Amino acid sequence: MPSEKPRRFTFLLLERFTMLPFTAAVEPLRLANRASGRNLYAWRLVGTGKDWATCSNGARVALDGGLDDTTAERDDAIIVCGGTEIAREATRPVLTWLRKQARGGATMGAVCTGAWILAEAGLLDARKATIHWENHDGFAEAFPQVDLYRSVFVKDGNRLTAAGGTSSIDMMLHLIAEAHGEALATEVADQMLHTTIRTNQDRQRLSIPTRIGVRHPKLAAVIARMEGNLEDPISPAQLAADAGMSTRQLERLFRRYLNRSPKRYYMETRLARARNLLMQTDMSIIEVALASGFSSPSHFSKCYRALYGGTPYRERGTGAPPQA
Template identity: 85%
Template sequence: MAADRPRRFTFLLLDRFTMLPFTAAIEPLRLANRASGRALYDWRLVGPRGDMAICSNGSRVLVDAGLDAEAAGRDDVVIVCGGTEIAREATRASLAWLRRQARGGAAMGAVCTGAWVLAEAGLLDGRKATIHWENHDGFAEAFPKVDLFRSVFVHDGNRLTAAGGTSSIDLMLHLIAEGHGDALAADVADQMLHTAIRTDQDRQRLSIPTRIGVRHPRLAAVIARMEANLEDPISPAQLALDAGMSTRQLERLFRRYLNRSPKRYYMETRLARARNLLMQTELPIIEIALASGFSSPSHFSKCYRAQYGSTPYRERGVSGGASITES
């Protein structure tokens, strides 16, 4: 890339894109120009409608061009900004446009659920990537050729993905540091009051003690094992044994801090995973049941109805199939 030429970013704003990840991606570029006193970056907005894109919060953003926009250059970066109901946005026209940009040599990236569309275009096959934790299970089932991580962002060669929310800031600070040094990235972070710059080694979710509001090491360890073994649940007796306590002690621990039994907590966690898969994928109900640790569809349906007040079959009918939640 010529030293005096700004690096261009093209943001593809799909309808119902989420505002926060988009603004968190574009603002560090503006601030890098301001802090350096030079035009290090420029950007354009592209949308399938050609005139505007509608955000998931109802706002409307004017775009510079539609999918007939000139192809990005070899040194450019294309960022797909996704949001709710992302499967609907993986249209033939959008996928063809993305493949055309990739053939021209541009780096291809995504924020929030935009990784779903990149994967649908086949542009993440054999690559490392990330997506918001709420969409992780559905994405993993839909795109087994993608090496999926739970980190806040992933930079794999000319493929860039950020999980959503403020993770876009960390991805952009990473790119600014890579291109123009750590000092400039730190200046931009200071301007944004972003006091803790995360790396691609940082995980998305809060720690288990923070999430459950309890700082008890053995309880956190047991919950971590539960979350890692949803498809093949471990018995409470075995969980207790591995944690160095009796089953009765484990029961008391869960009752005291979470007001439910270990069995109930485990069931709720498995059902939450099942609901994500139900809403985000077209997997058959039996496969969702098996992936969530239920060997019998009837038992799965009974437990699901007790938890959510509706059967999996009825809920999928109401939701209309694959529907990706926003982040």
């Protein structure tokens, strides 16, 4: 009986790709082969060059080839590995190559910010997907046609996206379990000391109590309301009322645990979103201000400078706006 043909993964390593999501994706394949005693998976590394790809930490990874001499088969999976300054990597050769592989029937996937490239190529239109939480707001603004989730990974038919970091492990374990059973996936996880296998229902970020270092249910509930209403901020009085306390009690709660007022905390959260949008999208300064809950661009600029030490215009490298 002929041996089973291994499923092949082609990892597209874009320049300045993040190493952890890539290695977290390829290692489960190696360990699945080792644990099963069979060549269940094969992989190759390609890039826009022919010899090396440089990741965001400065390390260089040898490539098996470039895009011109690489074609995927129908049963192959392409995994785009993104990293910093991802929009720059959405070049015509990369997008054209990805569309060609998709037309050939290959499964198209991405880890970390690689989903941005798939979306730019139109390969996530009307599909469910995820991306690293830091890039979520910018992605949502740039690609409204994508059904974006905050899960650690998402599988929608033959589209795969993992948010970054160790989420690649969970996505690959899911694929291993689908193809070869839960027992093998569990054995691979055990080899990686990955003690909790997350599903596509698990969210990316740590819980609010863990992030702020405070386990107070009412405080966590108020912060969750803030984070869910950045474009249309809720007044402190309404936040307090919804949490079943007075405005003064809310003020004391924030001062005690976070050493700032609710208004200040809300402002900093909105400005953090604004900074992400400035760095990740081509939205105008006015659009960024409105998307972050500021009705006045001048007020937005003043608050931004107070927190970050520079104006939104200088963050973009565009200088100050013209004076009327």
